[in-house]
Amino acid sequence: MKKTIIISGITLFLTLFFVNNSFSQQLESEFLYKITLLLDKPIDTGKSPFGIRIAYPIKGGIFEGPKMKGKVKPVGEDWLLKVDDVTNKLAVRLVLETEDGQLIACNYTGIVHNQPNEAAYWRITPTFETSSKQFDWLNYVLAVGKGSFQDGSVNYEVFAIK
Numbered sequence: 001m002k003k004t005i006i007i008s009g010i011t012l013f014l015t016l017f018f019v020n021n022s023f024s025q026q027l028e029s030e031f032l033y034k035i036t037l038l039l040d041k042p043i044d045t046g047k048s049p050f051g052i053r054i055a056y057p058i059k060g061g062i063f064e065g066p067k068m069k070g071k072v073k074p075v076g077e078d079w080l081l082k083v084d085d086v087t088n089k090l091a092v093r094l095v096l097e098t099e100d101g102q103l104i105a106c107n108y109t110g111i112v113h114n115q116p117n118e119a120a121y122w123r124i125t126p127t128f129e130t131s132s133k134q135f136d137w138l139n140y141v142l143a144v145g146k147g148s149f150q151d152g153s154v155n156y157e158v159f160a161i162k
Helices: 002-024 136-140
Strands: 029-039 043-048 051-064 069-082 087-098 103-114 120-129 142-150 153-161
Touching (some): 029 069, 103 142, 120 136
Antiparallel strands (some): 029 051, 029 153, 043 051, 051 069, 087 103, 103 120, 120 142, 142 153
16 A cells, blocks of 8 residues: 555656646747848958958848837847858857847857758857846847848848747
8 A cells, every 4th residue: 555655656657747847848939029231341250260260240130020110220140150162150249229229249150051952041149138127038039040141131030939
């Protein structure tokens, strides 16, 4: 009898533990915003042992989503590393300014890998930093995005991972 109660208790504990953990580990996403970055003329710093480094100064842009909207400040750069003929690594820092003047620092790394069929795998992982009480929640968000290049600008759709 004691063994049955102990085994039942352990089974119940393990079931609840694994069920609760499996639900908490599910990833969901929520659309944050669409952003367009306007880039200035590239600065090619040349080939290094790691690839060809090209800096693209950010000269502005806009972003818009259900919880935030505004402009990209003309500060920051996209430090692209051309690894080979089909792969680029991204390292970007920029500042977002919401319509009501709140400032949000954004930084992301990413990869652009051009597929043989001409489709590019273009993904980024933005993080945010702000002193704004209204947008404090962004300090604790990990995001992902997909990008493209159109009409001389870089465009992303960014999603918060919940």
